[in-house]
Amino acid sequence: MSGQADPSPRPALTSLAPLSARTLVDQVVEAIVEATARGVFLPGDRIVEAEVARALKVSRIPVREALRLLESQSVVVSERYRGMRLMSVDIAGLEKILKVRLALEKLAGAEAMDRIAAGEADLAPLEEALARMHAAGDAADGYGVARLDTDFHRCLCQLSGNEVLVRSWEPLSRQLTIIFGLATFRKPLKEIVAEHDAVVDALKAGDRAGFDRLMEVHILEYTRAVDYEDLVAQLRRIEEGRRRTG
Incomplete structure (x- = not known):
């Protein structure tokens, strides 16, 4: 139709940004799981979004998304007015x-x-x-x-x-x-x-x-x-002892 400019051609697929093998959210998820498996975090611990973000040197957004994903898999549980806590091992x-x-x-x-x-x-x-x-x-x-x-x-x-x-x-x-x-x-x-x-x-x-x-x-x-409950209690006592002496 006369008087109308031809539409610009669509960008080629090659103009799309390449995908990372693991997204930032995935990396945060794995960091939290690894820290828990290593005993850095312990089952029942409160997970503070801001603290995790500072430790991993990322913004709070990927941490928030990671915690939502982990909540969907029952790795963390949301407590009203108390934030997120790691799964228990009862x-x-x-x-x-x-x-x-x-x-x-x-x-x-x-x-x-x-x-x-x-x-x-x-x-x-x-x-x-x-x-x-x-x-x-x-x-x-x-x-x-x-x-x-x-x-x-x-x-x-x-x-x-x-x-x-x-x-x-x-x-x-x-x-x-x-x-x-x-x-x-x-x-x-x-x-x-x-x-x-x-x-x-x-x-x-x-x-x-x-x-x-x-x-x-x-x-x-x-x-x-x-005995996972006893193990977690023991690891918690060790950590508390380190804090007192540190």
């Missing part, structure tokens, strides 16, 4: 996590064995994850073992080929990393890693009943063997 709460996790990972193992038998999958990714765990254990890297422990179980779920299962398991992952990290204060790292050797062996054997029994021990009994 027995009742842990039991709920363990039972859901056990059901998902038993199913993951069964479906993974079916796929392996059909030639649709193999254990190489899980064995690679286990090798990284061994390396972290040999290096006495407690948080590394905890993080890779989570990766190992994520890989197990992914081997199932069941996307719904993986999406159901994933929201538990950051709580698990914290639980695994706290466990390293009470259990030898090499013992933790060795428990996962048995999981791979059970999958290789293709014995579903045996795998289920092993996972009940691995997920329920081994986790229950750590």
Whole structure:
């Protein structure tokens, strides 16, 4: 139509800013999870947005978004007029996590064995994850073992080929990393890693009943063997002692 200027051509897709592999919010999330798994923060601690922002040298906006994400995954809980607190590790709460996790990972193992038998999958990714765990254990890297422990179980779920299962398991992952990290204060790292050797062996054997029994021990009994409430109380006493003497 005459009298109207032609519209400007749309910018090419190459003009879009490249995406970072991990957003700032993701980095803040992982920093909070790591600090909790290492015992810098303790379950039940109040998380002050401004203090976290100062420590990480970021604005409060990504910290606020990170806390919202962690709240959606039950890593932090919002208390009216009191802000955000880290998840507790009381027995009742842990039991709920363990039972859901056990059901998902038993199913993951069964479906993974079916796929392996059909030639649709193999254990190489899980064995690679286990090798990284061994390396972290040999290096006495407690948080590394905890993080890779989570990766190992994520890989197990992914081997199932069941996307719904993986999406159901994933929201538990950051709580698990914290639980695994706290466990390293009470259990030898090499013992933790060795428990996962048995999981791979059970999958290789293709014995579903045996795998289920092993996972009940691995997920329920081994986790229950750590008194997390007592551990957190002990770590809190140590921290209070440092503050008094410091």
